[in-house]
Amino acid sequence: MPDLTSVVEDIAADLSTRVERGQVASYIPMLAQVPIGQFGIAVTTAEGETITAGDAAVPFSIQSISKVFTLTLALGKIGDELWARVGKEPSGNAFNSIVQLEAERGIPRNPFINAGAIVVADAMLAGAQPREALGAILRFLRFVADDETITIDEAVARSEKETGFRNTALANYMRAFGVIQHNVEHALGVYFHQCAIAMTCRQLAMAGRYLAFSGRLSPSGPRVVAAERARRIAALMLTCGHYDGSGDFAFRVGLPGKSGVGGGILAIAPGKASVSVWSPGLDRHGNSVLGSLALERLAKAMRWSVFAG
Amino acid sequence: MPDLTSVVEDIAADLSTRVERGQVASYIPMLAQVPIGQFGIAVTTAEGETITAGDAAVPFSIQSISKVFTLTLALGKIGDELWARVGKEPSGNAFNSIVQLEAERGIPRNPFINAGAIVVADAMLAGAQPREALGAILRFLRFVADDETITIDEAVARSEKETGFRNTALANYMRAFGVIQHNVEHALGVYFHQCAIAMTCRQLAMAGRYLAFSGRLSPSGPRVVAAERARRIAALMLTCGHYDGSGDFAFRVGLPGKSGVGGGILAIAPGKASVSVWSPGLDRHGNSVLGSLALERLAKAMRWSVFAG
Amino acid sequence: MPDLTSVVEDIAADLSTRVERGQVASYIPMLAQVPIGQFGIAVTTAEGETITAGDAAVPFSIQSISKVFTLTLALGKIGDELWARVGKEPSGNAFNSIVQLEAERGIPRNPFINAGAIVVADAMLAGAQPREALGAILRFLRFVADDETITIDEAVARSEKETGFRNTALANYMRAFGVIQHNVEHALGVYFHQCAIAMTCRQLAMAGRYLAFSGRLSPSGPRVVAAERARRIAALMLTCGHYDGSGDFAFRVGLPGKSGVGGGILAIAPGKASVSVWSPGLDRHGNSVLGSLALERLAKAMRWSVFAG
Amino acid sequence: MPDLTSVVEDIAADLSTRVERGQVASYIPMLAQVPIGQFGIAVTTAEGETITAGDAAVPFSIQSISKVFTLTLALGKIGDELWARVGKEPSGNAFNSIVQLEAERGIPRNPFINAGAIVVADAMLAGAQPREALGAILRFLRFVADDETITIDEAVARSEKETGFRNTALANYMRAFGVIQHNVEHALGVYFHQCAIAMTCRQLAMAGRYLAFSGRLSPSGPRVVAAERARRIAALMLTCGHYDGSGDFAFRVGLPGKSGVGGGILAIAPGKASVSVWSPGLDRHGNSVLGSLALERLAKAMRWSVFAG
Incomplete structure (x- = not known):
């Protein structure tokens, strides 16, 4: 298994040079003003560590x-x-x-x-x-x-x-x-x-922990919701979390995720990590272009797909 | 973790008494003649063992x-x-x-x-x-x-x-x-x-191994397809495998699966097992009523949901 | 050509005995209270005469x-x-x-x-x-x-x-x-x-004259709108005036008409007459059951269909 | 009332110079080969006269x-x-x-x-x-x-x-x-x-007489179908005869008509005439561009709209 910190830093470094970033959401005036050239990522692990790169401390609209x-x-x-x-x-x-x-x-x-x-x-x-x-x-x-x-x-x-x-x-x-x-x-x-709630990648990755750890804030941490409820919400994220691009996200990334038109995505690797990425440019379905790409690479490098056997 | 053989036998025993079994597919005359009161299940594990119960040796139309x-x-x-x-x-x-x-x-x-x-x-x-x-x-x-x-x-x-x-x-x-x-x-x-291919639950569970084990017939067995391809097909099974009941199956069962109007379902627990169930009665979306129920209970008992962390 | 007054009286007499009258509109509480057993008809002719029968002086919601x-x-x-x-x-x-x-x-x-x-x-x-x-x-x-x-x-x-x-x-x-x-x-x-404007059959038949007489209140009367505009509005009434029952109304009655869920219909026989009928019971498309029937019989008896050659 | 022959000839002369003619139907190869620069018109009157202009003797696919x-x-x-x-x-x-x-x-x-x-x-x-x-x-x-x-x-x-x-x-x-x-x-x-039946404008105008004259080949000629049936077919032509451009045709022309993707239109002025026009260029709904225009002008000049009072 590769080193998570290296993987995260490589992804952030590589994506920072990308030209093709989609379009910033235009139908909400306040969102249309967000500069497109930003990218942040944060990963909170089962061990309780949070690794970040890029603009992970910049608040964005979670939508x-x-x-x-x-x-x-x-x-x-x-x-x-x-x-x-x-x-x-x-x-x-x-x-x-x-x-x-x-x-x-x-x-x-x-x-x-x-x-x-x-x-x-x-x-x-x-x-x-x-x-x-x-x-x-x-x-x-x-x-x-x-x-x-x-x-x-x-x-x-x-x-x-x-x-x-x-x-x-x-x-x-x-x-x-x-x-x-x-x-x-x-x-x-x-x-x-x-x-209109504003959060940073770091805050969002922390907030997603209870979905990654069957309802707890860590594998052995305090319970937030019942395990079955956490699993079911994760199932809905996988089948419905990316609007009409949900099937493609599951196909490429293989993780439950939920996107917002502010350019953020919360994804979870059950039992392993809660991940948040952010980049304001969207594809035609309203999902972050660089965010999806970052998660695809992260899941592949770490073998975190829920479909891996 | 409970004993798999006991779990499978309990499920088969319990479901054999169920009255509510849905409707046998009527639009294909040959399928309409299949007796509704049958139920079979087969589970092939990472260790290469196949556990069966009920009518697991009766061929049915895999559709x-x-x-x-x-x-x-x-x-x-x-x-x-x-x-x-x-x-x-x-x-x-x-x-x-x-x-x-x-x-x-x-x-x-x-x-x-x-x-x-x-x-x-x-x-x-x-x-x-x-x-x-x-x-x-x-x-x-x-x-x-x-x-x-x-x-x-x-x-x-x-x-x-x-x-x-x-x-x-x-x-x-x-x-x-x-x-x-x-x-x-x-x-x-x-x-x-x-x-119109006819298979038994046992045959179908065996056939699904390559999807459960990232493209191999067992975790260390011969490769059938690339790991990424196997994962992607599993992703499609999870998002699209049960027609317009796919979301509900993911919500309840939490495993990639594919149903047929013959009453069969193939489901996989990545890294753990390939499972086949069969019961001819269908719900309104065309998915086996008892088959879905059996998989829900199996996944819960064995904690096989891909969303469990 | 039969006598218009007799035709109108016969229709009103016959329809007063009908049992099958559809359903009063239920989604607007005030309309739901209107007694179903009413029927009115008024015909204003090119000669400026207005013939009425039944509840032609009762105001109803024109909708x-x-x-x-x-x-x-x-x-x-x-x-x-x-x-x-x-x-x-x-x-x-x-x-x-x-x-x-x-x-x-x-x-x-x-x-x-x-x-x-x-x-x-x-x-x-x-x-x-x-x-x-x-x-x-x-x-x-x-x-x-x-x-x-x-x-x-x-x-x-x-x-x-x-x-x-x-x-x-x-x-x-x-x-x-x-x-x-x-x-x-x-x-x-x-x-x-x-x-929510309330009108009687008599008032409505009078109001429709400009559509029946190419924009004038009578064939030689004062102009209300241009002839072409009056014809075009009549064309829209024929093709779109009865919601998803417009084709059937044209097929059966052969006159431009506009219905309302209050049970009224305004129909015009170009060059001949402006007609208003009212009966609160509606068919599944929202058109007055007895109103449509009355117009079908009137148009047939008087040979007023615009498709008659 | 203007002279019908002059009106027909003026329309044909004027339209022959039009540049904007739409597109010839492309999805049937044999139709795609028809030269776009053709226009024909034929009018058969209640008196039994047939007036033609342009390419009224050229057979086209009536579709x-x-x-x-x-x-x-x-x-x-x-x-x-x-x-x-x-x-x-x-x-x-x-x-x-x-x-x-x-x-x-x-x-x-x-x-x-x-x-x-x-x-x-x-x-x-x-x-x-x-x-x-x-x-x-x-x-x-x-x-x-x-x-x-x-x-x-x-x-x-x-x-x-x-x-x-x-x-x-x-x-x-x-x-x-x-x-x-x-x-x-x-x-x-x-x-x-x-x-795939091929007809000329002249033949088509003759064929439409029974619809113009309440089921007869002329106002006093032999009966082909019952008067009510002829009226009802005419009603369907008005509401449904031009695909998803039927409302617009009724609005502009005011006559029952039926178009074909070969570029022909049959229209009837009840009691007055049966009319056929042909020009292969179509609008986006599949209706002849020049054909519709010719009928609009003819109906206006002769005051034949069924909505004129």
């Missing part, structure tokens, strides 16, 4: 990666009844598609497309005001990342809201079927704010 | 499970250029849907839906007649299963052909876009016959 | 019939540039479908499905506040119907708004593509209120 | 215009039970779309899209061999056109067959649902040959 954490919390809050309102299947459509909702009576295919994540945000409102729900999300992230400085970028949250007509359409559409059960603006408020 | 083996062969034959004609993404539609083909210029989403498997069958015709292509498929299966008795059930093949109007529609549709490149009847001939 | 009048006004206001934001083709989908919008970049297929009518309402807001736009609509209706008592049923308007999540979804979705250009709430406000 | 005549015959053969297997609604999709068939259990939306016309061809096979069905179609056309020279262009028929993979897909797909009831190759054989 859809937040969906993993809100799903964890919503399952803790309302349990498996969540699955009556959102499916577990890959969508076969773009992340903001509304077509599938019409065919399936307002029930989104999975919690990682926008519609599904809005349902999860709505579930967070059970017995709670939007402010309380957001507080719970932040507290959870600070706890699992062991970092009290994590916060919401309010400028990004406003930017999301002002341009979020498609998400507003999705939410109202689901409200028509009773799949959204609280005030539409409240559910969207939670959603827009969770997407 | 779509054949798609795993023809994909392996077609990639060996024409390499990665196959991916120009078939995608790697979950479909979000039923196994025989034609809708997606219209939106995506005749290119099927993945090699495990019917349309994709017909493209793979077409690729097997590169420089070969249908008879030769089928010969190659049978030879491969006999080799990896180490059993020369595996054969095609001609009555099932005829039954497929006579009722295969939707598959004929799919093939002609793709031919219109140049995605099918050989004679449509020839490609369908290969496809209908590969689906 | 989507309003779309004909707002289209007329919006074309007067912004002219043919409206057609850059809404198409002229039948939809092939339900009246409140959102699927087509995704495939066609937010541009609704025609001005008579909900999405298209919301675009028309948005066009009415060019240089005008919602209140002014609604004022213009009411003034126009009172003028063409020659009746100052026509008004908006505010209770219905509130009911529309409270349950209008799908329409809110449509409007936001189109706003994301820039097809809706003003404040979404304002456009919806105009739309919800125009649908 | 989908044949669907009007086979519908007439199939309704004569099996009556209204045809409507259990094909709808009457505009499709909202391209002429060769297969998407709608999946959503609606193999029943095409109307008899003028390809799938619907193949069902009509299948209905012609009730109690008849393909050769007999084609004989009946030719006999009918020769009778209503009063011209025994009308024939099938076998080279075009072969060309259709060799490239007809999408139509073969449609037919097999419908066969899977039992909507096609005879041998798929037979139904396609009839369909490919009916499309």
